[in-house]
Amino acid sequence: MASSVVRPAPLPRIGALRAAGGVCTLAIAVRPDISCLLAIGLSAWTFADAVFPAAAPGRGLVAYVATGIVAAGGLITSLVLHEVGHAIVGRWIGLTPRHISLSLFGGVTLFDREPGTPGQACALALAGPVANLLVAVVAGIVHVVLVDAGADPLAAAAAASIVVINLGITLVNLIPALPLDGGHAARAVLGVVLRRPDIAGAIADAIGRALGWTMVGVAVLASASGDAAIAVWAALIGFAVHDHMQRVVPMTRSMSRAPLAPVLRRDDARRVARRPAA
Structure with missing residues (x-):
């Protein structure tokens, strides 16, 4: 959601993202909190209990739970991509991303210092919602393809849930x-x-x-x-x-x-x- 400033000791690199052509190189640690497991469980329960039975009625409990877990994984992935968006733009404007923290309440990307200008501050803040908007577009395309191909309605519903998740993250973070x-x-x-x-x-x-x-x-x-x-x-x-x-x-x-x-x-x-x- 937000970006904060901190000067911690260097962290081991857990994940790395490298752009082609050397335009941008990003290596940043991702620190998931134990509460992420609760977030996955709560999300899976929400989708399996209320969302997927309405989208694809007549399926068994195991199918709903399995698809709910997939959607919950999509939620966590969407939060990570949100923070990666902050980190990429932060690197682009000259900041050093220290690490990404994930918890039940969302994510935070920590940088070595504040942005230097209001324009940079706005770009850094809006990078996360833009990243989620792009994910929503990709998931929306996947949903349309699955529906047109006559795929399993649960698979199409899972893709639609990723769209809704990312649009929700985008809209909430723009408040x-x-x-x-x-x-x-x-x-x-x-x-x-x-x-x-x-x-x-x-x-x-x-x-x-x-x-x-x-x-x-x-x-x-x-x-x-x-x-x-x-x-x-x-x-x-x-x-x-x-x-x-x-x-x-x-x-x-x-x-x-x-x-x-x-x-x-x-x-x-x-x-x-x-x-x-x-």
Whole structure:
């Protein structure tokens, strides 16, 4: 979801991605948390219990569970690709990605420093959603091909679930609230427009906190209406946002001026240059 700044010790390389022609070389450690197993189990249960029986009725429990596990694996893969998108763009703008952390609540790509300009901050923030949008397009093509070929409806439903997963990740992360990618992009843009990075950060913080508590409220309402899947997912999202705001935002708030300082200094210099001589 979000990108953070940290300066840890070098990590062993678990996975590597190398672009052809030497245009971009990326080698970054991926650190999955044990809670990823819970994410896979919860996702598989959601798909096997509520999604696939409606998409392909009349199949056995084993078929639904197996396809649910495949879809859950697609969710984890989509989260990794989201963070790889951040890492690739981060490398492109001159940052060093340290590692990718994955957990039940999503992923975080850690870099050695903040982006140097608001434009770089926006590019870095939006890289993840763009990566998921591309995955959704590819999965959508696969779904259409499977349907046209008369393939197993469960296979087509699994491809469709990857489309929905990636569109969901894209849309949620575009919400202009920290710690989501849209919040980081909005903070950079508002910092330039308002010329007050601290106020821009406070606005994105406030929207993030409101989002967290709103999702908790949705979880309560869904639980009261008997919709267990929505209740669990909404509660997880709400508490994940709230926990991130409590732990990460206070650490990064003090650095919110850094990406905007070079632009503000250039603007000040231009105003001085235009000032008529006394």
